[in-house]
Amino acid sequence: MSRKDPSRGLLVSPIKNGTVIDHITAGEALNVLRILGITGSTRECLSIATNVESKRMGKKDIVKIENRELRTEEVDRIALLAPHAKINIIRDYKVVEKKGVEIPEILRGVVRCPNPGCITNTNEPVASTFEVLDKGLHCLYCDWLIKDDIANHII
Amino acid sequence: MYHIISIRDFERSDLDYLLDRAQEFDTGNYRPGMLDDKLVALLFFEPSTRTRMSFATAMARLGGKSISVDSVEASSIVKGETLADTIRVISSYVDAIVLRHPKEGAARLASEFATVPIINAGDGAGQHPSQTLLDLYTIRQSMPVDGIDVGLLGDLRYGRTAHSLALALSLYGVTLHTIAPGGLEMPANIALELRERGMEVVEHPNVEEAIRELDVLYVTRIQRERFPDSASYYNVASSYRITTDLLDGVKERLMILHPLPRAGEIDPAVDRTPYARYFEQARNGVPVRMALLHEVMR
């Protein structure tokens, strides 16, 4: 779309290979980077646009990462923060794959249980396991329910 | 393999079946040597006399043997070892493991690494299903559980026995009356879960207001550690104490239960009234645990 509208153009320079995460809930771009493990000191070449006007969403954030294609677990984490995000895989400047994100029924190793007494917060060889319910995330070990502020619990 | 981990895993028909089995054991309707070739490990990472002894008694009555590891031994055996490894090793010695552990979800984890059945005998502030079954069993001895009014009194915030009993009662159309001191109220997510299960939950400011409506009053311990100083503890504890004065005009069939040990929650004078049923309740731990042990090792 942006290509067809010269007055707007691409907000940032095009990438040859990598991932564009588009339609991120406005304001969540930095959280998306955090859960992808991208910090100020990582070497990925990336650009971020926040609070960009979007026809569909009012405002949105966009993240572009060069030379990296996201793994499924990474996509699952993004879904928790930005349920409308679109993942675009870019190869040789072209979008070769476009997929939505979907919150899985079970989140394994994605969210840390807030209950300090939970067995998953020990050195036992198990990953935290939450089932995704309408009312929140339910720990299958200790029955804790995370109702809000999910971003803060993502591992 | 059949594990007994959480009351949430049970449907009403499972509970009724186990309670019926317990009744058969209670009335002597069983073959005494039923588990004579079986060995159970009682693995307790937290102190407990009552629960551990009643499992040992239940096993002995079925002709089986138990090896018992108490909290002090348990912590030295497993120095630095994960529960997962301990369970894998002990699984290779015995036919079932009864586990008490301070962390919530420990029994669920154990069931993932065990090659024999796990019975949860309490995991931190989490679940204690054999206690819930014996509570239900005791109620059922006196009256059908369906549609009765049950009051939960005391620490409903941290009290695991209260939570799992409430969950079980929600399968029987029971109306729940909660009576808890400020700060020790039932957590909102548990009250929500009970209501989602179709249970009517009524909160009361004090025992006096609720007691005449009740068929069962389930009293739990208010722990001193929850209060900043002993003055505020005594203040609360005294206003939640059951005395004979409170029992004027209650239903004839009212039963007062308590998971024991009690601190000051029930005046000993109440013991002599027909409403006091907590010692009978404690005794019921044996047939209920016989049913559980037999069920997982049959």
Ligand SMILES: Nc1ncnc2c1ncn2[C@@H]1O[C@H](COP(=O)(O)OP(=O)(O)O)[C@@H](O)[C@H]1O
């Ligand atoms: N080579 C590229 N370099 C950087 N960003 C790109 C590249 N190709 C497409 N994009 C961005 O990826 C997103 C999806 O692109 P596209 O499928 O063309 O548009 P849309 O999803 O808006 O119809 C848009 O935000 C677009 O700006």
Ligand SMILES: [Mg+2]
């Ligand atoms: Mg677009």
Ligand SMILES: [Zn+2]
């Ligand atoms: Zn947990």
